[in-house]
Amino acid sequence: MDTFSSQTGPIAVYGASGYTGKLIAAELDRAGTEFVLAGRNREKLDAVAAGLEGDPSVEAVSVDDRAGMRKLFGQCAAVIACAGPFTDHGEPVLAAAVDSGAHYLDTTGEQSFIRMAFDKYSARAEAEGIAMIPAMGFDYVPGDMLAALTTEGMGRIETVRLAYSSNLQPTRGTMRSGLEMIKGGDVEWRDGSLRPASQAASRGKFDFGPPLGSSRMVHYPAGEHITVPRHVPARNVETMLGIDALVPGPLAPLWPLVAHPTRLAMHTPVKKLAGRLIGRLPEGASSEARAAASFTVVCEAVRADRIRRGSITGRDVYGLTAALIVKGARIAAGGGIDATGALAPSQAFDPEAFLEGFDSFSLEWKLEPAP
Numbered sequence: 001m002d003t004f005s006s007q008t009g010p011i012a013v014y015g016a017s018g019y020t021g022k023l024i025a026a027e028l029d030r031a032g033t034e035f036v037l038a039g040r041n042r043e044k045l046d047a048v049a050a051g052l053e054g055d056p057s058v059e060a061v062s063v064d065d066r067a068g069m070r071k072l073f074g075q076c077a078a079v080i081a082c083a084g085p086f087t088d089h090g091e092p093v094l095a096a097a098v099d100s101g102a103h104y105l106d107t108t109g110e111q112s113f114i115r116m117a118f119d120k121y122s123a124r125a126e127a128e129g130i131a132m133i134p135a136m137g138f139d140y141v142p143g144d145m146l147a148a149l150t151t152e153g154m155g156r157i158e159t160v161r162l163a164y165s166s167n168l169q170p171t172r173g174t175m176r177s178g179l180e181m182i183k184g185g186d187v188e189w190r191d192g193s194l195r196p197a198s199q200a201a202s203r204g205k206f207d208f209g210p211p212l213g214s215s216r217m218v219h220y221p222a223g224e225h226i227t228v229p230r231h232v233p234a235r236n237v238e239t240m241l242g243i244d245a246l247v248p249g250p251l252a253p254l255w256p257l258v259a260h261p262t263r264l265a266m267h268t269p270v271k272k273l274a275g276r277l278i279g280r281l282p283e284g285a286s287s288e289a290r291a292a293a294s295f296t297v298v299c300e301a302v303r304a305d306r307i308r309r310g311s312i313t314g315r316d317v318y319g320l321t322a323a324l325i326v327k328g329a330r331i332a333a334g335g336g337i338d339a340t341g342a343l344a345p346s347q348a349f350d351p352e353a354f355l356e357g358f359d360s361f362s363l364e365w366k367l368e369p370a371p
Contacts, residue, residue: 010034010057011329012076012102014069014093015083017044020107020137022051023322024080029054033330038072039083063089069096077333080325081106086113094132098125103332104132105325109139111186114223115194122342131337133348136328137321140223142297142312143239144344145351146365147228150299150310153370157234159302162224163206165215165242166295166317186221189229189237197221203240208298209311215242227344290316294362308370312355314363323358 011028015021016037028035029052037045042060049058061068063083069092073079079097083089086108097104098121108114117134125132135141143162151157188197203217220241228237285293294315301308314320328349331337337348345354355365 008335009075009077009102009333010036011333012036012038012059012073012079014038014079014081017041017048018082020318020321021082022048023318024082024107024326025052025056027322027326029056031326031330033326033333036072036076063092066092066096069093070100073097073100073102076100076102078103078105078329080329081108082325084108084110086110091116094121094134098128098130098132101128101130103130103329103337104134105136105329105332106134107137107139107321107325108135109137109223111221111223111226114226115187118226118342126341129340131332131340131348132342133328133332133345134342135223135227136325136345138295138317138324139321140227141324141345141354142295142314143222143224143299144227144346145349145355146297146299146310146312147224147232147301148346148351149365150308150367151232151234151301154301154303154308155233157232157301157303159236159238159300160224160228160232160234161238161240161300161302162222163208163217163240163242163298163300164220164222164295165208165212165244165297167244167293187225188239189225189234192235194225197225206240206242206298208242208296209309212296215244217241218243227346230344231346285318290318293317308368310365310367312363312365314358314361316361320358320361320363323361327354327357 011033013021013024013035016025017039025037025048036057036059037049038059038061039045040060040062045058045060049056059072061072073096079102081090081093083093086106087110090106090108090113094104094117114134117132121132147160147162151160186197187194199219201219203219205214206217207214217240220239222239224239225237228234295313295317297312299310331349339347355363
């Protein structure tokens, strides 16, 4: 078991009865860490607690109960937020954590929420002397840290290009967050600043190298447009997703044709209908299916006519998310983060050291020699 500095309070897990929340609770339980299960439904939280070996506290508090959340988080060293979609439910939890002086981490993959957190709450977090680290799960620790590792020592970079490939089975929560991401309105880091992103669905093809080879890529409004420029002197950041992770194989060629109508539909009552249909699906993959799902992230750092590539591979995206955020929260709770305010993962933690210890997820990263 990893050891960190002494904790000064428990870690609160808000949204602990959800799919990812239960994985996070189990990870904290295995680590022997003091923690609190929090959320809106006491009965569901009690059921989660009953399945754990330890005896965590349970606190039912609504996102609308600002005083209740501040009271709870004021007794905690850190808060892990995993109740999404974050665009709908995330800000009250974030605000309460910051106002209570508790370190904050979350599992969001929604770019708009990440940007809001950095723009609106960084100064408040810094004034409180706490670290606020959005997107501390698979979205987007591997990509952000791979970008830092790949570009190290290269100086100014023309383009950081990040390509994702995965065969995961998304949870209901991921699909609901996906509805927010499909809506458009995202930004990209272009020519040294955040600018409206092109909404063209296709991003051409990308060669991941063996064994994946070349894949058809699509638009992916990723968080690295917000985080990577904070620690990499890059003029441009590009992100893309293998279409097989978004659309089943036979339907993949149709996505560029239907992407725009789908995006428009997310601004109509169709979105609510889609949310209801998602609610009828299984909560998420079985543990066996999770373990069988693999991922690859490739980073290309382009400087003049030179390109350096790095890659990171692994399996079980949701289990890895729980392990990543728990490691981060334990370090934060133990006083192991020197910086304050809103931080990218690579600003809060040393990437090379942080990515150690995830052998159970077959996590491996490698870099080409520096140019």
